[in-house]
Amino acid sequence: MDSIELELSNSIKSDLIKNLNQITLDIQQIMGKIEHKGCCILNEFEQVHRVFSDLHMTAGSYYLNAYLSPFTDQFNEISTAVQHLSERNHGAIIAIERNDSLDSLIHSGTHINATLSCPLLESIFYPGSPLHDGAVLVKKNNLVSAGNVLPLSRAYTGKQKLGTRHRAAIGLSEISDALVLIVSEETGRISFSFKGELFPVHPGGLV
Template identity: 55%
Template sequence: MGLIKPGLSFSLIHQLKSDLEDLSHRIDRLMHAIDNPNSSLLNEFEEIHHLFHDIQVSTASHYLNSYLAPFTNQFGVLSKAIQHLSDRNHGALIVIQRNDTLDSYIHSGVPVNADLSFPLLESIFYTGSPLHDGAVLVCGSTIVSAANVLPVSKQMVVEKKLGTRHRAALGLSELTDALILVVSEETGRATFAFAGELYPIRTNGAN
């Protein structure tokens, strides 16, 4: 499948270079500290880990917007819904259709055919809602259906370390160019699946 290759904005490139230089300096200091028997490296490792994660999340969030922009003008609505769901540890699975037709890959759930809004998404994924366990299908600015069943990834490594929502998101992304947003019910962390990979995205909560 053909993937969009969006460029990075000048401001993001500048920030990314600055962050990577900081990361490089920290790794360099760590390399020198290894030879000092009195050095404690654990804190430095932890700081490097957090810095690298922050860089990855910021960059992934930029690409998420770029991947979605040609297919929906509701990125703000989706972001707000993911933020609220993440804050409340409400698990969610949202499929945004792009170029590929998804009919042969999704087992249809309950038709919704309503304008995309974050209150509606929140109500669908509210714990205890009859529709909260399946995936919502979004096309353009419309919630087409809810409680959809997605194909699960067959990757053995994936099956062992990820939950059902993440495996389903990966499974559909391996077969189509759809982009799938996931919120973990256990941790509240938000990710998106695209082209068979998972990427963390920024919220003010768990990420």
């Protein structure tokens, strides 16, 4: 369960193959249009990019569920909270402990030790909350603490410029098998970090 090469379900495989075949046809059409002088292909490129990005997020959502489901029964609570936070552009960072203990890897914030729930997560990350800038630590079905400081990544070499939340998520996943969910305060986009990499998530595919 620790590998990005986790087996996809048949339904996901079928959907991805169908859409990738369509993208292949679209690319072939673009190549044909390139031969015609004065033909603008910007719209076609944008359409291919949009479809490919959507497939990327769909696959990310599937893997996210697969990586978390053995370690918490509260996946739906996390998913619903993350969707609501995304819709409101409320930034969030949620570290879920898997096999590796995270106690020595983070700077502890405020101890909470409460059953994980959607309303609790949303209240913590509500703008203006004293704990909203830090990360919450989840162990199994409990929200252990909030306002935690995670180690920032020093090794990430991706092309995109990252904010502190994303660098912290990647930093923790570089030195542990933790999975860290992030909601961007600027865009509302959802992503997760695992094994030092960052993956987009489709909001509609979380539940």
